[in-house]
Amino acid sequence: MALNGFLDFFQKGKTFRPKKRFTAGTIRYSLHKQAQASLQSGINLRQVVRLPEGENMNDWLAVHVVDFFNRINLIYGTVSEYCNETTCPTMSGGSRYEYLWADGDMYKKPTALPAQKYIELLMDWIETQINNEAVFPVSTDVPFPKTFVSLCRKILTRLFRVFVHVYIHHFDRIVTIGAEAHVNACYKHFYYFVQEFELISSKELEPLHEMTSRICKDKE
Secondary structure, eight states, rough: OOOOHHHHHTTOOOOOSSOOOTTTTSSHHHHHHHHHHHTTTTHHHHHHOOOOOOOHHHHHHHHHHEEEEEEHHHHHHHHHHGOOOOTTTTTTTTSSOOOOOOSSSSSOBBBBHHHHHHHHHHHHHHHHHOOOOSOOOSSTTTTOOTTTHHHHHHHHHHHHHHHHHHHHHHHHHHHHHOOOOHHHHHHHHHHHHHHHHSSSOOHHHGGHHHHHHHHHHOOO
């Protein structure tokens, strides 16, 4: 599914929060454009996620974290009006999985929250991280912090939980608006990326294991 089609479908002339963009002329902007071009070419998604020869892994990781943040925001935005304290009193993925929120600031201890509140706090937290130039450097003169990869693991793990909630609790809405193919394409891209670089534990991936084995069949 071409990335342009994905964005056209979900944005419909609006975004659900300010989009993080890359500055033209930077290495990350070039990598972002390269990744988008590969997606639009329709080639194997397992191959699309591989680190281009000679490129820096942290730059590649930064580009994808920002891209997935933007796209998963758009996906959740299409179901958010159906996700409230009544319909989704907990941030869950069926009866077996519940996610607690902690950020070391307002929520120092893991806290049960309605899904909508959890996702709102999550997106605010991620946006704060990627807009912090000491954490996500814009200039190549500024080195990535030593904790960069571990932070990205945490961001991607938490974004995966949004997929879990949307697929298990709101997929009927996704189907109703004709977005199934778009969401599945985004999920496959996300899944192949985190698998390629071992960024999310197998335990965290369990809730969508059955669906993943059904739709993620691109060959090596």
